[in-house]
Amino acid sequence: MSDLQKKNAGEAAAAYVEAGMVVGLGTGSTAAWFVKALAARNLPDLRCVPTSERTADLARELGLTLSTLEDTPRIDLTVDGADEIGPGLALIKGGGAALLREKLVWEASARCICIADAAKVVPALGTFPLPIEVVAFGHKTTANRIADVLADHDIAAPARVREAERGLIRTDGGNLIYDAACKLIADPARLAADLKSLTGVVEHGLFLDLTDLAIIGTDEGVETINP
Numbered sequence: 001m002s003d004l005q006k007k008n009a010g011e012a013a014a015a016y017v018e019a020g021m022v023v024g025l026g027t028g029s030t031a032a033w034f035v036k037a038l039a040a041r042n043l044p045d046l047r048c049v050p051t052s053e054r055t056a057d058l059a060r061e062l063g064l065t066l067s068t069l070e071d072t073p074r075i076d077l078t079v080d081g082a083d084e085i086g087p088g089l090a091l092i093k094g095g096g097a098a099l100l101r102e103k104l105v106w107e108a109s110a111r112c113i114c115i116a117d118a119a120k121v122v123p124a125l126g127t128f129p130l131p132i133e134v135v136a137f138g139h140k141t142t143a144n145r146i147a148d149v150l151a152d153h154d155i156a157a158p159a160r161v162r163e164a165e166r167g168l169i170r171t172d173g174g175n176l177i178y179d180a181a182c183k184l185i186a187d188p189a190r191l192a193a194d195l196k197s198l199t200g201v202v203e204h205g206l207f208l209d210l211t212d213l214a215i216i217g218t219d220e221g222v223e224t225i226n227p
Contacts, residue, residue: 002119005118005219006030006081006094006117006217008032008217009034009115009216010217012221012222013034013079014034014038015114016079017041017046017077017079018043019044020044020045021043021044022047022050023077023078023079024049024080024105024109024112025050025055025059025064025078026079026155027101028079028080028095028096029052029081029170030081030116031079031081031115033115035055035058035062039059039062047066049066049069049072050066050100051080051102051105052102069104069108073108075105075110076110077110078105078106078109078113081120082207082214083128083205084128085116086165088209089225089226090206091114091205091208091210092206092207093131093207094130094133095209097131097133097162098171099131099204099205100133100171100175101173103203105112106157112211112213114214115214115215115217116215116217117216117217118218119219124184125185125188126185127183129179129182130159130180130182130185130203130205131178131182131203132179132195132205133171133173133177133201133202134146134200134202137172138200141200142200143158143161146178146198146201150182152194153184153185153186154186155180155181155183157180157183159178159179160179161176161177161179162176162177162179173193188208189208189227192204193209209227214226
């Protein structure tokens with residue numbers, strides 16, 4: 001059922017795109033439905049800024065015209081998924097290890113729409129582990145600093161580096177991802193600021209005050225949430 005919900009959300013978001021726009025393309029399974037629906041509309045003069053190499057490959061395969069932040073520093077609309085959607089449309093993102101590029105594109109956008117299946121809407125952030133992107137050099141010492149910040153927020157479990165069978169997960173920028181099992185983030189804004197202040201931390205997956213609209217897929221269609 002979640003695939004149907006993701007498809008419904010992605011297709012509904014594609015209707016917000018107009019000819020001639022510069023569009024930010026998110027990363028992940030829900031964002032992929034949006035990219036497919038956008039390509040099917042065949043709108044003229046679109047330029048698309050992907051948030052990952054994976055998304056770029058899909059968009060290129062579907063015939064969308066790609067651009068970069070360097071060439072199109074102002075984006076009209078970005079559509080992307082989320083791992084959790086909390087009160088006030090505060091988000092946790094980064095499950096797909098693209099959080100830095102995603103946040104760069106989001107912050108360059110005049111408007112951002114989050115798309116997700118219904119299970120992503122939560123009463124408080126923290127059940128999904130918070131991704132934290134760090135520089136590979138000295139990452140274990142950075143992890144110690146992260147642990148100190150988490151402890152100050154009453155989060156006992158240390159962040160763990162993300163791994164796969166082939167080894168440590170690398171982002172498109174060559175960085176590593178640590179995931180913090182927070183369980184509950186009581187003060188997302190303070191945690192975001194404290195993490196961003198750490199040497200070695202490139203970015204975190206808390207997307208706060210960036211979302212203009214959430215489109216939530218259901219089995220019957222979609223529901224919308226405003227901040």
